[in-house]
Amino acid sequence: xxxxxxxxxxxxxxxxxxxxxxxxxxxxxxxxxxxxxxxxxxxxxxxxxxxxxxxxxxxxxxxxxxxxxxxxxxxxxxxxxxxxxxxxxxxxxxxxxxxxxxxxxxxxxxxxxxxxxxxxxxxxxxxxxxxxxxxxxxxxxxxxxxxxxxxxxxxxxxxxxxxxxxxxxxxxxxxxxxxxxxxxxxxxxxxxxxxxxxxxxxxxxxxxxxxxxxxxxxxxxxxxxxxxxxxxxxxxxxxxxxxxxxxxxxxxxxxxxxxxxxxxxxxxxxxxxxxxxxxxxxxx
Amino acid sequence: xxxxxxxxxxxxxxxxxxxxxxxxxxxxxxxxxxxxxxxxxxxxxxxxxxxxxxxxxxxxxxxxxxxxxxxxxxxxxxxxxxxxxxxxxxxxxxxxxxxxxxxxxxxxxxxxxxxxxxxxx
Ligand SMILES: C[S@@+](CC[C@H](N)C(=O)[O-])C[C@H]1O[C@@H](n2cnc3c(N)ncnc32)[C@H](O)[C@@H]1O
Numbered sequence: 244x245x246x247x248x249x250x251x252x253x254x255x256x257x258x259x260x261x262x263x264x265x266x267x268x269x270x271x272x273x274x275x276x277x278x279x280x281x282x283x284x285x286x287x288x289x290x291x292x293x294x295x296x297x298x299x300x301x302x303x304x305x306x307x308x309x310x311x312x313x314x315x316x317x318x319x320x321x322x323x324x325x326x327x328x329x330x331x332x333x334x335x336x337x338x339x340x341x342x343x344x345x346x347x348x349x350x351x352x353x354x355x356x357x358x359x360x361x362x363x364x365x366x367x368x369x370x371x372x373x374x375x376x377x378x379x380x381x382x383x384x385x386x387x388x389x390x391x392x393x394x395x396x397x398x399x400x401x402x403x404x405x406x407x408x409x410x411x412x413x414x415x416x417x418x419x420x421x422x423x424x425x426x427x428x429x430x431x432x433x434x435x436x437x438x439x440x441x442x443x444x445x446x447x448x449x450x451x452x453x454x455x456x457x458x459x460x461x462x463x464x465x466x467x468x469x470x471x472x473x474x475x476x477x478x479x480x481x482x483x484x485x486x487x488x489x490x491x492x493x494x495x496x497x498x499x500x501x502x503x504x505x506x507x508x509x510x511x512x513x514x515x516x517x518x519x520x521x522x523x524x525x526x527x
Numbered sequence: 528x529x530x531x532x533x534x535x536x537x538x539x540x541x542x543x544x545x546x547x548x549x550x551x552x553x554x555x556x557x558x559x560x561x562x563x564x565x566x567x568x569x570x571x572x573x574x575x576x577x578x579x580x581x582x583x584x585x586x587x588x589x590x591x592x593x594x595x596x597x598x599x600x601x602x603x604x605x606x607x608x609x610x611x612x613x614x615x616x617x618x619x620x621x622x623x624x625x626x627x628x629x630x631x632x633x634x635x636x637x638x639x640x641x642x643x644x645x646x647x648x
Binding site: 425 | 612613627629633634636641643
């Protein structure tokens with residue numbers, strides 16, 4: 244169940260007299276479930292400076308006013324995109340990703356008649372699904388079998404657009420990506436690095452809010468939802484875990500970020516006996 | 528403590544790299560060109576060499592080739608760190624035996640990430 248107040252317009256949740264920062268925080272929560280931790284509130288202004296500039300506004304109050312007035316729907320998207328933490332890197336937590344690669348390899352070869360299905364939920368600019376696509380493509384090349392289907396979703400339309408373009412700056416491309424894989428799977432275009440079409444083609448990117456939007460169709464063998472849910476309220480986090488479980492094949496696996504757990508948060512997943520650090524759908 | 532030899536003809540770059548490497552717990556030594564670096568490696572091979580490309584006396588590439596042919600000095604991981612950011616240069620560096628490649632300008636995260644990839648951070 245999705246808590247009903249989430250779908251109410253921001254100005255129904257927030258009285259007009261409230262400060263601009265609360266308006267931004269409420270908008271972010273309404274669109275994504277993300278709470279801005281008190282110790283990160285100072286970041287709001289820094290993060291929104293470019294939005295102010297782009298819209299030709301002077302103050303945060305004016306920006307909040309535009310949101311509440313609701314004349315241009317794009318202003319909300321811009322603010323939400325700017326406030327989301329989209330920090331990511333290639334092969335993040337390499338040991339875990341290697342384990343996912345090994346599990347996928349075994350499953351793939353054990354099921355020659357259907358494609359393995361993987362979901363990268365909260366994929367940011369695509370570093371995670373691209374890392375998986377590289378691993379899988381290299382495995383298929385080495386040992387045959389079918390290439391897994393990868394679905395990658397994020398609540399941020401801007402992140403999904405970037406992910407689809409496969410374009411990374413020099414700084415982004417060097418986070419976690421071994422140079423041999425970089426030159427194998429990316430082209431150097433001007434100052435940027437662009438994933439080869441044959442890599443991008445293997446991933447279906449889609450904008451999707453994990454809290455409220457319809458789930459992708461079908462069941463997944465492995466769901467990665469890493470470093471996405473830690474700033475959700477416990478109630479919403481539980482709801483999202485339940486939704487992820489509904490999209491996971493019985494016995495299928497959930498992969499969380501380092502330091503994240505399902506323990507004490509949901510009965511829909513339990514720690515996997517076989518794969519340490521991963522979780523399996525209980526079917527409850 | 529791991530050791531890193533920073534090879535760059537720019538004193539400023541050496542200083543920046545040294546600072547980052549020290550916060551990553553490396554013991555750092557410096558060389559201003561490939562020849563100096565090769566001499567240093569003959570005395571005591573570091574765990575990692577952070578290597579510029581264009582330098583007077585002996586280039587990074589000539590240093591790397593000389594390093595890799597000698598049994599005495601072949602051990603260190605070599606991470607190029609250079610403004611030569613094109614595909615052709617990167618390929619050539621790897622063929623010559625480089626383990627990783629940092630495109631300048633670099634920051635702490637990039638250097639840390641690349642050192643992790645070669646198993647050194
Ligand atoms: C910190 S990044 C992590 C990216 C990647 N999973 C990783 O571990 O490197 C979190 C991502 O989750 C996305 N996100 C946040 N709330 C979301 C929601 N309610 N639904 C879908 N994606 C969300 C953000 O836009 C951001 O791209």
